[in-house]
Amino acid sequence: MAIQAVMFDFSGTLFRLEHRQSWFTGLVDDDGTPLDAGEQAELMRRMTTPVTLSVDLDAEHRDAWERRDLDPELHRKTYLEILRQSGVPGTEQAEALYRRLIDPGEWTPYPDTAHVLKELSSAGVRVGVLSNIAFDIRPAFTARGLDACVDEFVLSYEVGVTKPDPEVFRILVERLGSPAEATLMVGDHTDADGGARAIGCEFALVEPLPTTERADGLRAALREHGVL
Incomplete structure (x- = not known):
């Protein structure tokens, strides 16, 4: 059956939360030493894994970790503790970094994100976004004029x-109004996103590389499944 809807x-x-040097200005470890590039990269990994x-x-x-994507307060609690254990000593510094994580404006779209969403929408393919997340990501799409290309958002929280x-x-499949067997899920994690196969959807894996x-x-990924 031809693909009628795509879930992303x-x-x-x-999108991806990219490392920006400005985020770490003035950030020091427990002994007052500024974080080096390796430490900064490790912090980013821990914030986005x-x-x-x-x-x-x-x-x-x-x-809190197990339920973080169901409750914004549990999400905040978990990541502030992860940052503390990762060498960010001050509450103020940890809070500043956490605010970056949950700010949709800080997230960078992949180079083909806009083109793909617009082409799918123009072709009459229903588009949904499905995320395990504890904050509203819709502004990331609205700021780039992509909200009109997404028919439905399903956010875990x-x-x-x-x-x-x-x-x-x-x-999400029901909201999109397409049969599961005519719906493709595109994601970066075989277990989490690949769970769509349990209800009969097709699944396409992409690598969560830097943009x-x-x-x-x-x-x-779409072409492998006969879309676009």
Whole structure:
């Protein structure tokens, strides 16, 4: 059956939170030494890794980690603790970095994101965005005039369920109005995003590379499934 709708993951698929040197100006470790490039890169990895826990958390914070994408306050609590354990000593510094993480304006679209969304919309293919996330990502699309290209957003903290639970894919498929077998899920994680296959959707994997290193990953993934 021809693809009638495409669901996209957000982080590492359509957009990516990129390292910006200005974020770390004045940021120091416990002994007052400015963070070097390696330490900055590691902080970014820990802030954006979607499913891998990179620090040891106590029971309270472990519970918050497990439910972070269902509750904005648990999300904040978890990441402030991760930043603290990662060598960001001051609450003010950690809060500043965390605000960057949840600011949709700080996220960078992949080079082919705009073109792909516009082409799908123009071709009459229904488009949805499905994300395990605890903040509103719609402004990232609106700021670039791409909100009109997305028919539905399903965000975990709004619907109370996360990928790979089949229910969250079912919610979006129903909202898009297309049969599951005529719907393609595009994402950067085989287990989380690939969960769409449980309800009969097709799945295409893209690599969550820096935006400068993945010029046409979305287009290539769609073409493999006969779209565009």
